Every structure is written in C-alpha cells, then in structure tokens.
Amino acid sequence: MGTVQARSLEPLPVSGPDLSPSLDEAETVEVEPETKQEVLENKRVIVQHVHIDGVSRTKDDLLVYEIADVFKAKNLIEVMKKSHEARERLLRLGIFRNVEVLIDTTMGEEALAEGLDVIFEVKEMRRLTGSYNTMVGNNEGSMVLGLKLPNLFGRAEKITFQFSYGTKETSYGLSYFKPQPGNFDKNFAVNLYKVTGQFPWSSLRETDRGLSTEYNFPIWKTHHTLKWEGVWRELGSLSRTASFSVREESGHSLKSSISHTMSVDTRNSAILPKRGALLKINQELAGYTGGDVSFLKEDVELQFNSSLLWDSVLSASLWGGLLVPIGDKSSSIADRFYLGGPTTVRGFSMYSIGPQSEGDYLGGEAYWAGGLHFYTPLPFRPGQGGFGDLFRTHFFLNAGNLCNLNYGDGPNAHLQKLAECIRWSYGAGIVLRLGNIARLELNYCIPMGVQSGDRICDGVQFGAGIRFL
Template sequence: MGTVHARSLDPLPMQGPDLGVQPDDIEAPGLEPEPKQEVLENKDVVVQRVHVDGLGRTKEDLLTYEIKEVFRATNLIDVMRKSHEARHKLLRLGIFRKVNVVIDTSQGEGALPNGLEVTFNVTELRRVTGSYNTSVGNNEGSMVLGLKLPNVLGRAERLALQFSFGTKETAYGVSLFKPQPGNFERSVTLNAFKVTGQFPWSSLRETDRGASAELTFPLWRTSQSLKYEAVWRELSCLARTASFAVREEAGHSLKSSLSHSMMIDSRNSTILPRSGALLRVHQELAGYTGGDASFLKEDFELQLNKSLFWDSVLSMSLWGGLLLPIGNSSTHIADRFYLGGPTSVRGFSMYSMGPQSEGDFLGGETFWAGGVHLFSPLPFTRRRGGFMDLFRTHFFLNAGNLCNLNYGEGPGAHLQRLAECVRWSYGLGLVLRLGNIARLELNYCIPMGVQSGDRICDGVQFGAGIRFL
C-alpha cells in the first residue's frame, strides 16, 4: 500500500523559464568554445511512476486526483514544477503533517532511458488533534476549545467538535466536512449546534438549537454556497426593565430556511487590504420548508481598495439589506437588521440606531451604510518591514440609515424614508492588524445626524473584529 501507478498521458506544450543568460554570453580567454549543449529543461522525459510512501488510513484513489498532473510533464523543469504544485495540493487536503518530494531516474524492468519516478514521502496527521485559541468577533472576544478527527474516513473528511466561551456568546457544536476528490473547493458541511447569546442593546437573551447542511462550490470567478438550516429559537428577557415590545417577542419560534451566498474577492488581504475588491450577496428564504418564520431576506456588501502615494490606501465600502415578510406574518426581532457601532457606523453605540421602544432597540427591515477610509503609515517612521508596519493611521467618514417599511407605500416612498434622517460621523484613529486574524481600531469619533433615541459614542471608541464597514 502506498504506491500509485498510472500510464503517461499526452504531453502538454510547456515554455521553460527564461534565465536571461545565453551560452554565447559566456566567454573565457584562451579556451575554445564548446559545442552547444541541449538545454536541460527542453530535454524530453517521461514520468513512468509516482509513489506515495507513508500512507496509513488514507485511500489511494483520493491522491490520484491530486498528483495526476505530474504525468503530464514533458521535461525536467516541468516535472519539478508540477511536483511542487502537487505537494501543495496534498498539504491543502489537511490530512498530512509533512510532504517531501524525491525525483529519480526510472529503475527496474520496463525503465526508459528518459524515464523518471517521483516519490512523495508523506506523514499523516494523528487521528485526534486538539486545539486551544482565542478568536475576535464583532467587538467580542472568545476562548475556543476544539477537538478534530482529520481524515476520519480516509478521503480528507474532517469531524470537528468545538466549544467557545465569549463575553456575550457561548456555543458548542459538531461538524462534518467532506470535500469532493479532485476539487477541494467543492465540499459539503453538516453541522449541529447550540448557541446562547446576549444582546444588551435589545435586553434579549437568545438560545438557538439547530442543524444545517451546506454545499460550497466555485462557479466561474465566484464562490457559491447553498445552505439549509433548521433552528429552534428561544428568546427571553435579559433584564426586568425590558420593554413591552421586547416581551412580546419572547418565547419559542422555529425557523426553517434556504439560503444562497455568492462572493467575488480579489483583495490581497481580508483584514487590511491594500488593493482589490469584494462583492458578497446573500439571500435567505424562510417559511416554505416549515417553521413559523416566513420572510425573504436580501443583503449585500461591496468594498473597493486602491493604493495611493506614500503607501496610503483609499478604501470605500457599501452595505445594504431588505427584509420582506411573506403573507400576513410580521418580521421577528431575531431576523431584523441592526446598525451602528465601532465596526459599522462609528460614533454610535453597538447596534443602537433606528427603531426602539423604551430604550430597547428593535432592529429594522431595511438599511444602508457606506464608508470612505484613508489608511496611511504612521508619521515619522522611516523603517519598513518591522513591527510598526502593523499600525496604520485611519481617517474615515461613515453614514447610514435603518428603518421599517410601510408595505402599502411604493418604492419611491421607501427610498425617501431611507434618505431621511441619515446618521453620519467622521474622525481619525489608529489601526492595528493582528496578522490575518483580526484588526483593532482606536478612533476619535464625531457623530452627526443623531436622531432621537440613538445612543452615541462621542469621543474615543474601541473596535475589534474581522468585518468592518
């Protein structure tokens, strides 16, 4: 076990790299020029066998998809390049701790004069691995404990159990991840979970128990996902002073929904990009597959980034969303949009904009938010590539609005309502990038366009998270 054989496929044309040095460019006084030798990269070779040594529980048919391009190599340079690419594909499967490649001439019966053998020496991950780390969400930190069973069925499946405890949320669940052999971007994920969260801006505590099944696949230049989710939601009041509108929403509900997401992401970084764009569109339909929540929910996110002079970056973003009830039902407080805070419209308290009752914010059925940001290096720092490169100065202008709709009115009235009473803010601050995990912001904010009932944060505001407006 551990050896994969395949016949040589039709060779593909390959243009070798130009090293910039020609034989005629090399001269030595007193020596006669030697006859020109055939360039090694242009010498025809045939990959006769590929060996994978070190396999235990991994099925050989899975690896055939990842190494098949090695047989298409037609010269030595091509063999080295395709073997390197195959090594990265094997590591990407998440089932090997180490992968080494050895290329040698063919030996034994049937060996061709120009035949090669490629050997991948692999070391599998242990059957059970544990992890302990911290994560940063939208202005929330969590401690995460995990237990993973990689390659549990021998074809890159992964079974994971996870428990997280945060300042506002506690969650645990189990998931099974199954990729498609030969197409790692196409996968199926099954989840079962329980999440308990506190929402002090609405005086609510919510406990979700549910299961989901998600299919992820690429389509042209996009990443697509289809998901079914069934969630039993239990809402209770977080404080005795909760408003009557919140108490009306308390109790049990069942949401059964189908959702679709599409994303195009050309950014060079997800945390603090210097270039590229992001487009994310999400739709969710609930009610047609059971449950007592019936709605159509649409939201999108657009971000553009452009590098400027002096290593500065101009970033522009736009968010929007619409929640439409289906039939005679009304929207639920757990399904509505919320806006405001250090990760969206800065200068306002967390999710403390829009409709509210007795100090409790109830969310809205439609919203929009936009931002313009200028990031630049710290002044008076001459050295590049050190610790100070993790910091950026930050100048921003944010605006947005959140409201409910009267569905007896037309689209013109809806747009007019969104254009009225716009909240906006501006300011400057300091940004710290925590690798590719999260970023921290410390801003001085000046909120404007404040409406009655809004909670503001006039002055210094701290934010931590992954997704920022």
C-alpha cells in the same frame, strides 16, 4: 448572521479560519538568474514517477486527484511550479501537518535521459486532536474545549466538536465536513448546535438549538452555497428593565429556511486587502419548509480595493439589505438588521442606530451603509519587513441608515426614507492585521448626523473582528 445583524448564532465552522498564507505571503518558485531560467524552460523533461511518502490512512484516489497536474509539466520550471501548486493543494485538505517536495532524476533500468521523479514527503494529522482555551470578555469568563477527527475515512472528511462552558452560558457545536475528491471547493457539511447569546443593546437573550446542512460549489469565477437550516429559538428579556416591545418578542419560535449565497472574490486577502474586489449576495426564504416564521431576506456586500503610491491602499465598501415579512405576522427582532459600532458605522455605539423603544434597539427591516478608507504604512516605516508591516494607518469616512418600511408605499417612498436622517462619521486610527484570522482597529471617531435616540462614541473607539465596513 452578518456583522450588521442582531447576533452571530451560527453553528461551529466546519473548516475553521484560513490559517494558510495569502497569495502575497505564499512562497514562490523563482530561478535566478534570468538566463539560467531561459535555459531550464527550453530543456524538455518528463515526469516519470510521483511518490508520496508518509501516507498511512489517506486513500490513493484522493492523492491522485491532487498531484495529477505534475505529470503535465514539460520543462523543469513547470515541474517546480506544478509541484508547488500540488503541495498547496495537499496542505489545503487539512489532513497533513507538513508537506515537503523533492525533485530528482529518475534512476533504474526504465529511466529516461530526461526523466524526473517528484517526491512528496508528508506528515499526516493525528487521528484525534484537541484544544483547550480560556476566554474573558463582556464581563464573562468561559472555558472552550475542542475535539477534531481529521481525515476520518481517508478522503479529507472531518468531524469537529466544540464545547464552551461560561459563567453565563453554555454552548456546543458538532459538525461533519465532506469534500469532493479532486475538487475541494465542492463540499458538503452538516451542523448540529446549541448557542446562547446575550445582546445588551436590545436587553435580549437568545438561545438557538438547530440543525443545518449546506453544499458549497463553484461555477466559473463565482462561489455558491445552498443551505437549509431548522432552528428552535427561545427569546427572553435580559433584564427587568427591558422595554415592553422586547418583552412582547419573548417566547419560542421555529424557523425553517433555505438560503443561497453567491460570491465573487478577487481580493488578495480577506482581512486587509491591497487589491481586488468582492461581491456577495445572499437570499434567505423562511416559512415554506415549515416553522412559524415567514420572510424573504436579501443582503448585498460590495467592496473595491486599489493599491496607490508608496504602498498605500484606497478601499470602498457598500452594504445593503431588505427584510420582507410574509403573511400577517410582523418580523422578529431576531431576524432584523442592526447597524452601528466599530465594525460598521464607526463613532456610534454597538448596534445603536435606528428604531428603539425605551432605550432598547429593535433593529430594522431595511438598511444601507457605505465606507471609504485610506490605508498607509506607519510613518517612517518602523519595523519595515517585520512586525511593523502588520500595522497600517487608517483614515475613514462612514455613512448609513436603518429603518422600517411600509411596503404599500412603493419603491420611491422606500428610497426617500432610506435617504433621510443619514448617520455618518469620519476619523483616523491604527489597524493591526492578525494573520488571515482577524484585525484590530483603534480609531479616533467624530460622529455626525446623530438622530434622537442614537448612542454615540465620540472619541477613541476599539474594534475587533473579521468583517468590517
């Protein structure tokens, strides 16, 4: 589920975080000086052979797809660029620890005067890798064990298992990932999981046991995900003081849903972009493939980023969502949207905006949220070119609203209700980018438009995550 929702009970990611360098950080192929580059561009060459050394388990057909473009190079500059691109594709498969490229003249009786050989020296991943971590957070300690079988059948397949044992909960996830040879963006995944979460803002405890399958594929400049998920959900009160509305939601439910996600992402980085735009639209339909939960859910995310003078960046984001129950049953607290906190409308406590009962926040069936951000380098550029470049000064303006709708009133009434009682905030702080994995924010926030029942965080607020408004 997204940042603005009640929980994040998702199966184990099949591909993991993107640890590869961003386009801005990736090494580039340059030849200096310019006059020498012009000579090399005009000198015709032929790639006669491509060798891949160090392969034992990986199938040849997979490798042929990834390095085929190298043979199309017509001059030395193109050979270098296409070899570098092939190296990046090989690393993206997640089956090699290291890939090095060597370019040499062709030797032997069949060698042509302009012939070249390209050699890729690779180191394959071990058949079985493991990890062990300890985590402390939310007054809870946990031990996390992970096992991964990369390149299982020689064509970049992967099985991943993760087990988490904590002082309050135990969770596990088992995933199988299979890409299409020659087109890594087309892939199939199956996930089996059990996840338990505690949500103190709603006095709610939830345990999900589920199975999901998904297929990812590109169409032109868009990326699509088709997914089916069947999950057995168990809801319960987190404390004896839970409101009656939360207690009413307690019990078991079975959700079976199909969903489609379409995204267009031209940003240079997913964590702290300097340029580019993102459009992401998600639709989920539950109830028509079984289960006792029925609804239609729409969720939209839009973001624009533009570089300005002196390495500063202006960013604007807009999110929105709508949940429409199908049938006589009202929506579940586990499916509604939630808003507020350091990753959405800053200056408010975590998910503390909107309908609530006796201090427990129940979520809403419709929401919108927007943000305007101005990022600049640190004053006087300390650590320029090194660790200091990971930090940015941050000025922001956030606004949003979350509510339930009476679907018999019509669109005009819905828009009017979403425009009432708008919460907003502004402030400034420091942002730290943790590679391409996550970011940290430390902001001084001034909440405005506070409504009765909202919880605010007036002053310093800390946030950590991947998806920020």
